[in-house]
Amino acid sequence: MSDQSVLVSGRIKQAEGYLVSDMGGDKVMMSIQSGKYFNLGQSGGAIWEHLAEPTTLEDIVGKLCEEYEIDRDTCANQVAAFLQQLALQGLIVSAEV
Numbered sequence: 759m760s761d762q763s764v765l766v767s768g769r770i771k772q773a774e775g776y777l778v779s780d781m782g783g784d785k786v787m788m789s790i791q792s793g794k795y796f797n798l799g800q801s802g803g804a805i806w807e808h809l810a811e812p813t814t815l816e817d818i819v820g821k822l823c824e825e826y827e828i829d830r831d832t833c834a835n836q837v838a839a840f841l842q843q844l845a846l847q848g849l850i851v852s853a854e855v
Contacts, residue, residue, distance in 0.1 A: 769812040769853040770841065776849070778806070787849075796849065805840060812853030815841060 776796075778787040785803025787796045798806050804825070808818045818841075819834045826833075844850045 769814055770809065770845075770850050771812045771853040772806065772809045773849050773851045796847065802840060805837060809850060 775790045776787045777790060778785060780786075780803070783800050785798040785800070785806050787798065787806075788794065789796075804822065805818060808821055815834070815838060819830065819837055822828065822833050822837065823830050841850065
C-alpha cells in the first residue's frame with residue numbers, strides 16, 4: 759500500500775495476522791508470519807484502534823481532535839506520517855472494494 763493517495767482519500771484498515779496487546783499503556787503487536795514486534799505507543803495505539811473498522815485519514819483526525827486537545831493541521835500531518843509508516847511495514851491495507 760505505497761500509494762499516498764489511498765492514505766489521503768481512501769479507506770484503510772488494520773492488516774490481518776497480528777497479535778496485539780496492551781503493555782503499560784502502550785499498544786504492542788507481533789506479526790504471526792514474520793515474528794516481528796512493533797510498539798505503537800499510546801497515541802499510535804489509539805490510531806490503531808480506530809483502524810479496527812475501515813476508516814479514512816480524515817475520520818481518524820476528526821476523532822483524535824475530539825479526544826485530545828490538538829490543532830487539526832498538526833494532527834493531520836502527524837497521523838498521515840504515522841499511517842505512512844504503518845503502510846510501509848504492511849500493518850494497514852486498503853479497505854477499498
